[in-house]
Amino acid sequence: MDRFFAQGTLNAAVSGEGPALFLFHSLLSDRASFDAIAPQLSRTHRVIVPELPGFGGSKAVSGGLAAVADRMAEAVSEAGGRDAIVLGNGYGGFVALQMATRHPDIASKLILADCGAAFSEPGREAFRTMAAVSKAKGLAAITDVAMRRLFAPEFQAAHPDLMRDRREAFLKTDPEVLQGACAQLAELDLRPQLSGVKMPVLVLVGEHDEATPPPMSHELAALLPNARLKILTGCAHVPQLQAPQDFLDAIADFLK
Template identity: 75%
Template structure:
């Protein structure tokens, strides 16, 4: 079932019943990257898979990542109806979830930040600046293969040609202006001084082979949060929930008691 949240500005798909669980997708993918785990989660939760502002049918917002986080906080409050919410963000969605928790204390009871961080290294910032420059000059097609390498290891790509064709098509549907603006925002972002404001339990996950947000970023993130634990997902890259959905659900099971009971 599709829902419009935050005064009709955020498009989201909803399934299942129970406590609200929000899933926020990465920059280089879309909400379909969660499709393989939603059925398992929906046995225990009311799963709300949102399209971030400027993606799919969600309206874009100006004002950088802070404005995106504010818009998504509005969507969470709208859908949760004042109840407890859990937020799971992958990649860019993890940065949004983290910024949302910093700016809106109490918006979530728990966070799962998969393949994310608090700040990029200088090489990481330069990679975003380069992608934005190439996309502005030649369009998203010029960086599609770079984007796919940031999502999946070469071996995985070779073994899953149909999935990769789908992921390339999804990436090319991204609004180029939104993509470039987000690259600029991530290149400048540093949330490390504010991590102490996140008082809720956080599970930090990262794929062992993630090149987009490498494991040291997650290690730094977990180390700066008051209540965090880190798990490294073996054999996976930037979108572990798509690459190895059963393993991903197993890794988050002990952090989500309701899910553990249903398994």
């Protein structure tokens, strides 16, 4: 069931009953990246899977990642209050983390999967390149790069139907939204604000993640006051799609 939040600006799929659990998708994917885990999570939680601002049916915002975080904070406050749990993957994790730095009491817990607080210079340059190439040649020109950042080549070869679906979803992304997000991530450094995030945080990362490599998650967990880190063996940037049961097992105790 789809619903609109944040004064009608944010489209989200809602299922289940119980404490609110938000799932924020990555930049190179969409909310369907949670389809493999949402049904099980909805047995114990009210699962809310939004299309982040500028994606799908959700209205874009001006003002960069901070404005995206504020829009999502409005939705979390409306639908879940302080008892809500927010899980973000990739870009969704950066949004969730920035939301928590700007709104410290916005949720009871965070799960940050395959993100970090700041990129290395090579990581920043990768975003600048993706933005420049997509602007000059279109999204099709960076689709292979985008898929490699999400999934290891071996996984892609073994799951052709899934990869076809993921490529089609990526090509529906608004190029200007993607380019703006790339520019924001290329400059982002949330490390000075992390000491203010007091809520419990579970940091997850796929051991083969090339988009947000494990050292970023190690740094993030070390700088947060109340965080634990789990490495997901054999996974890349979207572990909930690659190994859904392993992902669910990794977060199960933290959700209780």
